[in-house]
Amino acid sequence: MRFIVVRRTKPHPYIKPLIIALSLITGMGLVAILLTLIGAHPFAILVTIAYSFTTPQVVKDMLLLTMLGCALLISFKGAVWNVGAEGQLYTAIIPIVWITLYVAPWSAGSPPHQPILIILASITAAAVFGAMWGAVAGALRAYVGIDEVPVTLIMNYVAYYVVNILVLGPFRGRYVYGYIRTDDLPDAYKLGINVVMQRTGNAFLDGFLEFIRVVVYYAYWVLAAALVALLTWVVFNHTTIGLRIKILGSNPEFLRAVGVDVRKTTVMALALSGLLVGVASAIYYLGDLTRLTYPIQAQTAGYGYLAILVVWLSMLELPLIPLSAYIVSSLRNAGRNMQIFGLGGLESTLVLLGSVLLTYSALRFLTEYEVRVVK
Amino acid sequence: MGLEQYAVNTLVELAPVFATFYLVALGHSLFEKAGLLDLAIDGVFFMGSSIAVRAAVASGSPVVGTVVTAIAVMFLGIAxxxxxxxxxxxxxxxxxxxxxxxxxxxxxVGYPARLEVGSIAMYAYSEGESMAIMAISIAIGVAVHIILKYTKLGASIRACGENPHAAASLGVNVLLTRLIAGAAGFAIMGAGSSFFTLAWQKFWDPKSYTLGYGWLAFTVALTSGRHPMILVPISLIFGGLTFYRVKIGVMYGVEKxxxxxxxxxxxxxxxxxCYATKLKNIxxxxxxxxxxxxxxxxxx
Structure with missing residues (x-):
């Protein structure tokens, strides 16, 4: 008896959700086994993971990862593997810090329309910076032939240290109580709607109200995530560059044959991807981060890397990005909760992510192939 | 101190750094020579350095740490x-x-060892062993070079990297050849990563996975064309750059x-x-x- 791999003659109707479900189960199982081996209770681990799918903390991560997932989808569709979203995320914050704290700091005498202008300027500048940072890797791939994966990864470290240099030097805050970090973003520029809700004493109702409060707080993020998703859809379905990027991913020779500049398309794929990462970065900084703390590589939540998982889990399908972002946010939340409940630390998040990704990557071929047993 | 003594001291200082970069890049190169893309390098580097600490602390011997790491990482390469x-x-x-x-x-893997002993310095290689580590590393490199260039196995590995379909039609067992390259490559990578904690740093920190040294080893392999002998000077350059950057920074008042x-x-x-010049062809x-x-x- 042996196993053989053959191409499917017709697609399996349920294979995609099956692969995603199997990847999640394997990931959770592996974490449970590993943490059990070092003394944690497997039931407590699984309950914590399940609980993490229902807490309001996933809202913020889900919205941010939806934006980043859409951003990466643009390059991934073109088989241009932008794994540098982490670096693009932080370099895009540089102009925002400069604008909000040094170019137009908020003061009591500032005109009332200033916050809107500054927020728009910050988002624009972040998008431009993200696009430029992405385009560097795109140009190196397109015109010099260097694989974009190591370049974008190494550029992540470059971004960390550049941001560190700025936080230690020109961006170091004056009101930071001895910490090495930037000053906090002025309240006028913060994106968030605070709602105070009274507790009812009913756990279920309070939990639901907390969800509402969090969603309302992140209302701008909801809007931004919807716009980014819409923009991604428009790019792929109604623009020439979107069509070219899709063909770049499936048949670059065809593009060459019809006279399209493949190099330019490659650069555009990474630049557009970086541009959307920049937009997400601005929303993240203005709505949640609000300051940079030194050293950035020790403070980062790793959203740029998590977004890779989001876009892979979505099977490069735009409608699945929010669902995928929800799953990844919940897994990250699970890692955090395990840390809080003393069941593990950072390692549980990394193992969870790694094993889900690994299983998914190993099984993804089943969408096009099937394994048969022959005697 | 004479120039000769200064050179010897520098070499002794650099030996563990060189061995780390050289062996990780060498193992990675051997794996990739067989046509297998290795983007796991940074994770494997950190995992190997952690296994080494755990094994060295458990056994009391850095040599056991290196051997156990090489074997553990070898299985990963096979998989x-x-x-x-x-x-x-x-x-x-x-x-x-x-x-x-x-x-x-x-x-x-690494955390319990740190909780158990705090400092791993007494389980690490001594300074006197640095030159031996360097010599063994180069010997492994020479052996890999000879195997790749002059043996049937080496020809099969290279053939699998260039055109596995053609190699298979000429009678090469592609799976077996790649399994051997994977096992040997990752075992060498494992040994190299063990030197990071047991010979170079002599401490382990969970946050060191953010250092990105695995990607530097990736670059070392890439810029030397995955050639075991060209890897020697490139590893020395990158090793020196990484090791002396802080010293140079302090000397010239450059920020960390x-x-x-x-x-x-x-x-x-x-x-x-490498890619923009004629070196690309070589x-x-x-x-x-x-x-x-x-x-x-x-x-x-």
Whole structure:
């Protein structure tokens, strides 16, 4: 008896959700086994993971990862593997810090329309910076032939240290109580709607109200995530560059044959991807981060890397990005909760992510192939 | 101190750094020579350095730490080579997933050792052993070079990297060849990563997975065309750059983060020089590197 791999003659109707479900189960199982081996209770681990799918903390991560997932989808569709979203995320914050704290700091005498202008300027500048940072890797791939994966990864470290240099030097805050970090973003520029809700004493109702409060707080993020998703859809379905990027991913020779500049398309794929990462970065900084703390590589939540998982889990399908972002946010939340409940630390998040990704990557071929047993 | 003594001291200082970069890049090169793309390198690097600490603390011997790491990482190499060759899956996706898993497993394995002993200095290699480590590393490199260039196995490995379909039709067992390359490559990578904690740093920190030294080793391999002998000077350059960056920074009043940035900028420049010049033809990667190996005859 042996196993053989053959191409499917017709697609399996349920294979995609099956692969995603199997990847999640394997990931959770592996974490449970590993943490059990070092003394944690497997039931407590699984309950914590399940609980993490229902807490309001996933809202913020889900919205941010939806934006980043859409951003990466643009390059991934073109088989241009932008794994540098982490670096693009932080370099895009540089102009925002400069604008909000040094170019137009908020003061009591500032005109009332200033916050809107500054927020728009910050988002624009972040998008431009993200696009430029992405385009560097795109140009190196397109015109010099260097694989974009190591370049974008190494550029992540470059971004960390550049941001560190700025936080230690020109961006170091004056009101930071001895910490090495930037000053906090002025309240006028913060994106968030605070709602105070009274507790009812009913756990279920309070939990639901907390969800509402969090969603309302992140209302701008909801809007931004919807716009980014819409923009991604428009790019792929109604623009020439979107069509070219899709063909770049499936048949670059065809593009060459019809006279399209493949190099330019490659650069555009990474630049557009970086541009959307920049937009997400601005929303993240203005709505949640609000300051940079030194050293950035020790403070980062790793959203740029998590977004890779989001876009892979979505099977490069735009409608699945929010669902995928929800799953990844919940897994990250699970890692955090395990840390809080003393069941593990950072390692549980990394193992969870790694094993889900690994299983998914190993099984993804089943969408096009099937394994048969022959005697 | 005479110039000769200064050179010897420098070499002794650099030996563990060199051995780390050289062996990790060498193992990575051997793996990739067989056409298997290795994007797991940074995770494997951290995981290996953690296993080494745990094994050294448990046994009381750094040599055991290195051997156990080489064996453990070897099995991982076999598993990756098997998956990448027998299934039509993306080498890049598998490698990057393994990178995350490697970080997580590395913390799980290394943390108890740190809790147990605090400092690992007494379980590490002594300074007197540095030159021996360097010599053994170069000897391994020479052996790999001879195998790749002058033996049938080496020819098979190179053939699998250039065109596995053609190699198979000439009678090469592609899966077996890649399993051997995967086992040997990752064992060498494992040994190299063990020197990071047991000979160079002499401490272990869970946050060291953010250092990105695995990617520097990746660049070392890439810019030396995965050639075992060209790897020697390139590893020395990158090793020196990484090791002395802080000292140079202090000497010239350069900020720590500017110094930390230097090896990564150097890595990008090195890649640019290799790919933008005629060196590209000499140092070209294997033609089938990272390509899915799928034989249509498997179809029934």
């Amino acid at each position: 990756l080579a098997f998956l990448m060759t027998s299934l039509p899956i993306s080498h890049g996706a598998i490698g990057l997933s393994m990178m995350f898993l490697g970080y997580g497993i590395g913390i799980i 983060d500017v110094a930390n940035l230097v090896p990564f900028i150097a890595a990008l420049i090195a890649m640019l020089v 140092l070209a990667p294997p033609t089938s590197l990272g390509k899915v190996y799928y034989r249509e005859e498997r179809t029934v």
